[in-house]
Amino acid sequence: MIILFLIIGSFLGVIAGLIPGLHVNNISKIAFLFPLFGDEGIVLILSMSIVQSFVDFVPAIFFGAPSTDTFEGILPGHQMFLLGEGHQAITLTVFGGIIATIISFPVLIIFIQFLEINNKIFPKIIPFILVFSIILLIFSEKNLSKKLIATFIIFTSATQGLLFENQLFPLITGYFGIATLIISNKKEKIVQSTKTNLELTYVIDGSLGLIGGAIVSIIPGIGNNLAAAIIRLFKRKIKPKNYLVLLGSINTSNFIFSLPVLFFLNKARNGTMIFINEELLLTPHSFFLGLLIILISAGIGGILTIFLSKKLCNIEFNTNKIEKIIIILLIILVLIFNGFIGIIALIFSTSLGLLAIKTKVKRSTCLGSIIVPVLFFYTFVLI
Amino acid sequence: MQDKDIIKICFIISLIGLIIFVFTYTPEFEEKTISQILEKEGNKGIVYGKVTFILRKEPLIFFIENDATAKVFSNKQIDILPEDIVTIYGETKIYNGKKEIIALKVIKQ
Numbered sequence: 001m002i003i004l005f006l007i008i009g010s011f012l013g014v015i016a017g018l019i020p021g022l023h024v025n026n027i028s029k030i031a032f033l034f035p036l037f038g039d040e041g042i043v044l045i046l047s048m049s050i051v052q053s054f055v056d057f058v059p060a061i062f063f064g065a066p067s068t069d070t071f072e073g074i075l076p077g078h079q080m081f082l083l084g085e086g087h088q089a090i091t092l093t094v095f096g097g098i099i100a101t102i103i104s105f106p107v108l109i110i111f112i113q114f115l116e117i118n119n120k121i122f123p124k125i126i127p128f129i130l131v132f133s134i135i136l137l138i139f140s141e142k143n144l145s146k147k148l149i150a151t152f153i154i155f156t157s158a159t160q161g162l163l164f165e166n167q168l169f170p171l172i173t174g175y176f177g178i179a180t181l182i183i184s185n186k187k188e189k190i191v192q193s194t195k196t197n198l199e200l201t202y203v204i205d206g207s208l209g210l211i212g213g214a215i216v217s218i219i220p221g222i223g224n225n226l227a228a229a230i231i232r233l234f235k236r237k238i239k240p241k242n243y244l245v246l247l248g249s250i251n252t253s254n255f256i257f258s259l260p261v262l263f264f265l266n267k268a269r270n271g272t273m274i275f276i277n278e279e280l281l282l283t284p285h286s287f288f289l290g291l292l293i294i295l296i297s298a299g300i301g302g303i304l305t306i307f308l309s310k311k312l313c314n315i316e317f318n319t320n321k322i323e324k325i326i327i328i329l330l331i332i333l334v335l336i337f338n339g340f341i342g343i344i345a346l347i348f349s350t351s352l353g354l355l356a357i358k359t360k361v362k363r364s365t366c367l368g369s370i371i372v373p374v375l376f377f378y379t380f381v382l383i
Numbered sequence: 384m385q386d387k388d389i390i391k392i393c394f395i396i397s398l399i400g401l402i403i404f405v406f407t408y409t410p411e412f413e414e415k416t417i418s419q420i421l422e423k424e425g426n427k428g429i430v431y432g433k434v435t436f437i438l439r440k441e442p443l444i445f446f447i448e449n450d451a452t453a454k455v456f457s458n459k460q461i462d463i464l465p466e467d468i469v470t471i472y473g474e475t476k477i478y479n480g481k482k483e484i485i486a487l488k489v490i491k492q
Contacts, residue, residue: 002408037429037470038412091386098392198384281472281488285411292404299397306386306393 005040009047010300017055041280042290047297049272053251054301057093062086062312063326064180076240084193090309091196092241094302096248099206101298104256111214112260130375133230137365149359154368156352161369164345170334174349175366181323183357192313205242209249217257217269224250226370256294263287412472417451420475421482431470434463457486468492
């Protein structure tokens with residue numbers, strides 16, 4: 001019976017991962033509607049979430065359609081797709097996820113103990129890191145006019161982030177999704193290569209992602225992409241390929257760490273863990289089962305993602321047509337999940353994303369919409 | 384390293400997990416009817432039923448009804464009312480010579 005739920009969960013994870021914009025938190029809301037109990041419930045929700053954390057990158061890279069967990073991967077990933085290296089980009093994110101799985105298990109207990117001890121120090125450090133990130137974002141631009149535009153984008157996106165509360169999906173869809181799709185390479189057809197070449201040095205990026213994943217799983221307000229963006233700012237010479245490994249690692253390790261964080265610290269940091277905390281019972285027995293399911297599902301997620309990516313490579317993409325379909329789909333999804341206010345947020349965020357592209361200022365400046373509200377949260381709410 | 388190598392690693396990871404699962408897994412909480420869980424002391428399970436009567440709020444003691452009626456004791460506070468449908472993760476214990484369900488978790492549907 002457990003195996004059946006594992007298969008169903010993996011299947012649902014694939015479906016959820018392939019639908020652009022569908023985040024695990026949305027799925028968890030759907031899961032609340034079903035009577036899921038006991039071990040079966042834990043197996044279904046965990047396998048679904050882990051498989052989705054791998055498959056999530058497929059629509060982001062192949063179609064330029066973001067989710068709140070993968071939007072930082074769109075830019076390097078979709079760029080590789082436009083060069084016919086979409087499969088390589090997907091494989092890099094899978095590699096990151098697998099490295100995270102392999103390394104995180106042996107270090108799990110050490111990490112939890114470390115984070116438990118330093119739990120109260122992190123909220124005090126975070127505001128300084130965020131301010132430093134903003135300064136770094138501005139001063140990493142080459143000349144004065146670009147620095148000024150970057151400042152303007154950071155302030156505007158911060159205003160959008162504060163104004164459109166709980167509208168993260170339309171904001172990131174605008175900055176990183178629709179803006180990219182409107183101004184992308186208008187090649188009629190792109191032949192995708194299935195050749196992959198992974199260097200062993202990517203293990204370092206995968207390991208680095210583990211730190212990001214652990215931080216995301218324990219500190220409120222810090223998402224996968226913010227952690228990745230901060231790591232990228234501190235490790236400035238990171239190449240797009242290394243960055244994709246890092247993102248894949250953060251995405252998966254966040255889930256791996258969030259289960260012990262719930263079990264040991266009783267803190268639920270994502271929709272899946274909220275569901276387990278509220279609707280299921282996490283005992284030492286089910287915690288051990290959960291870890292096993294994470295291990296099994298990570299392998300399944302990796303295999304299915306590479307398989308899907310290869311299948312997609314065999315399809316000749318008419319990018320113009322696909323881009324139009326994706327834009328319409330994203331608008332519909334924003335309307336479903338966020339309503340009319342979401343559409344307004346989408347219009348403003350797309351405009352800002354387009355400004356960043358046109359002025360050739362780093363798109364990360366749009367992260368002001370996440371960094372500044374989180375900074376306010378840590379400065380005025382937590383402390 | 385090629386994608387085929389990654390698939391092999393993924394397969395090994397899943398296989399290791401599956402082998403450990405097959406050799407170690409025993410179900411802890413299974414869905415049971417009220418009469419099944421009350422059969423003997425020490426029975427663990429997930430039962431659900433309708434709240435018929437709340438005896439005390441602190442600690443929470445109430446009665447549920449489905450195929451049978453059972454007295455439920457819970458250390459954790461939950462805001463329930465008669466007629467509410469609840470799911471209980473619990474264990475049967477004998478208290479004052481009578482069987483009752485000690486709830487580890489009560490979930491209001």
